[in-house]
Amino acid sequence: MTSDVWLPIPPDQIEGLPEGPAYRFWDGGEEFPADPAECALYVVPYMKSGETGLRPLPGMRAVQVVQTLSAGVDHVQPGLKYLRPGVRLCNARGVHEASTGELALTLVLASLRGVPDFVRAQDRQEWLGGFRPALADRSVLIVGYGAIGSAIEDRLTGFEVARVARVARSARTTERGPVHPLADLPALLPEADVVILSTPLTETTRHLVDAAFLARMKDGALLVNVARGPVVDTEALLAEVGSGRITAALDVTDPEPLPPGHPLWQAPGVLISPHVGGPTSAFLPRAKRLIVDQLDRFVNRRPLRNVILTTGETVR
Known part of the structure; x- marks a missing residue:
């Protein structure tokens, strides 16, 4: 049975790792730290290109768990075709909520x-x-009400906003109030002064923010994207901000990184940050805690946290 665990953080810098596995440090370098075929659990390097993170997957014939250190897993999913059925893909829920x-x-x-x-x-x-404009007395719509969406609402508390509406893939009720399904967006958008995107990138949410979505936003509204760039149709957004009808603040873009000369750089009313929602001083301690907890669960054969999908099964 394979026992190698590949970590993007040197194992001697992580306190509390369980005994048993052979820990291999790999942060995306040219040389692999060991034979990928011996890897049982792979923690994908953080803030590396998608190609880098995918590179060892074809050789990981016995891997049981792929753990990302990002909230999204869209950069890893193209490599799942190389893996045998039964491999669990886990995200980093609990790591990025504070920073994002x-x-x-x-x-x-x-x-x-x-x-x-x-x-x-x-x-x-x-x-x-x-x-x-002040944030006080504004209506805010959060599109994507998972852990990060909830953390955003946490931080809105105290700013005297008039109303927070919440949207997720499916309807549910929380202590703060109802979460609406995506189908309710057409009715909710015209009431929102600020629309914050924090949804995962899936086939359902790709270009969710298209010309029709933007047209339903009220005049003077602000669109904030801390999700993924392709959630927004860039050409449609350029048309709306170019007219001056709405403004936007984007931590993520499509394409990304945004190349020199792209019209988004000079678009009126657009603020751009370079995908920095996660990488702060809050990242490393939370990432280490997640790794230790997951490995303790893995070694002791207890249920893992944050399982997004299992290869060979229908995606949730």
């Missing part, structure tokens, strides 16, 4: 209050005053 929730709120406040304009005015040594 912070950034979502930062982008909302910076956009509404005009912080990018102030920075440019400072470069010109210009005192730029005037009234700006």
Whole structure:
């Protein structure tokens, strides 16, 4: 039975790893740390290209678990075809909520209050005053109400927003109130001053934000994307922000990274951050805790956390 575990963090920097497995450090370098065929659990390197993370998968003939350190798994799913049935794919729920929730709120406040304009005015040594929109008394719509969507609402508490509406794949009820299904979006969009995207990228959500979605947003509304770039149809967004009818704050784009000369860079009313929702000082301690917990469960044959799918079975 294989016992190798591939980690993108040096094992001597992770306290509490269970005894038993042979820990191999691999953070996406050219050389593999061992034979991929001997790997039982693979933790995918974080903030590396999709191609890098997928490279060892064809040789991982006995792997049992693939663990990402990202909330999304879309960058790994193309490689699942190389794996035998029964391999569990797990995401990093619990790792990125704090950082991504912070950034979502930062982008909302910076956009509404005009912080990018102030920075440019400072470069010109210009005192730029005037009234700006506040977050207080605004209606917020969160599209994608999983762990990150809930964390975003946590951080909205105290800002005196008028209303928070929640949308997920299917309807349910939470302590805070109802979560609407995606089918309710046409009715909810015209009421929202701020629309925050925190949904996973799936075939259902790819280009969810298309021309029809954007057309239903109210005049002057702000679109914030901390999900994945392809959730938004870039050409449709460019048409709307180009008209000045809505504004946008994007931590993710399509294409990504955004190449020099792309029209999004200069689009009016658009604030861009370079996909930095997760990589903060909060990442490493939470990632280590997740790795230790998952490995303890794996070694002791207890149920794993955050299983998104099992190869050979229908995706949830």
